Amino acid sequence: MRLRKIPGAVVRRLPLYLRVLEDATRDGDKELMSSQELGERAGVSPALVRKDLAWFGEFGKQGVGYDVNNLKAELRRILHLDRDIPIAIVGVGSLGHALARYFRRRYAADPGFHLNIVALFDADPEKQGEVVEGLPVESPAKIEERTRELGLQMAIVAVPAEAAQEVVDRLVGAGIKLLLNFAPVKLTVPEGVHIINADLSLELQRLAYYLRD
């Protein structure tokens, strides 16, 4: 049960902290990390690290730092990444295909990753029946049925802009409440549905800052 509403900006930073901790443990057996170091690696101030984590409890010891493995486990629990999440991709064009490949391979290499793509849908009859990364591409008409069967909890929308609203309506109608949208269009969803609009250009735009004048 969530007792308080956590600001979206805090939630946005939690996966960054988790990534820092995972990188640190992959590189060696780091046991402790200060908020200073965690902040530096995540690109935020140490004070903000402490403030963000304080929303969820007391994790660090003053003057000692965070227990890396413990904080990693807590973040995974908070983010619900301590269990498998069955996810669908709708739209198996080049982007949907790339995402299927990326996530399926990452999950295969590390089941602890938990983001599990289990269904692919595409409206193009020529694509239906094709097998991509071990999964058949199915008709969007099967979204409701497959959501029930597979317990789908999230969907990635990678269809063209003009098809996106219809796809989203169908996903929401099937009971999927968490959506990651790559179509370059603003979509309408009912209350209780979370939609994140991904923008592949943000990182390149950030990089452009460092161009020499």
Next chain:
Amino acid sequence: MRLRKIPGAVVRRLPLYLRVLEDATRDGDKELMSSQELGERAGVSPALVRKDLAWFGEFGKQGVGYDVNNLKAELRRILHLDRDIPIAIVGVGSLGHALARYFRRRYAADPGFHLNIVALFDADPEKQGEVVEGLPVESPAKIEERTRELGLQMAIVAVPAEAAQEVVDRLVGAGIKLLLNFAPVKLTVPEGVHIINADLSLELQRLAYYLRD
């Protein structure tokens, strides 16, 4: 000339602010926006919006808000997105292909986007000579030559993990100082080179927070 070192976390938020302003002008002719509204739409506090922008000058008028078009132009200038940036993609697998398609189409639809993919490289001889989104796929052996000819300033690395360091060394050797890496591996670059490690899973991990317990 940059007189002060701007924190990376501030730079990270600038493209978010720019996106909010662009969405606002696309939806209608919004002329003014308060730091409250800008913060809400970008997922940060109004105080942080004001603090971030204060690094670069005085943009808002107290009690009036920001002039949307003016702030948009200033952010584009600060991010060097007021001119074309010639970019290469190395690795034309499904991800490189998807990125080429996404960026080439976005640029074609809006040249003011300025992120201009102009060269594609892939080590697979079978892919070389293929034309993807209007661009020939070339051998990585041509990176130095094409960097000079095209004035390449950035590169997107979308090769398998085991090939990434070699590709990055070659890009850096050719004089490219800004790199966006999608390979799931930590890469070493000399001082003065900026590398951002993209992680396609961050947004899904953030979304997972909103799963019902």
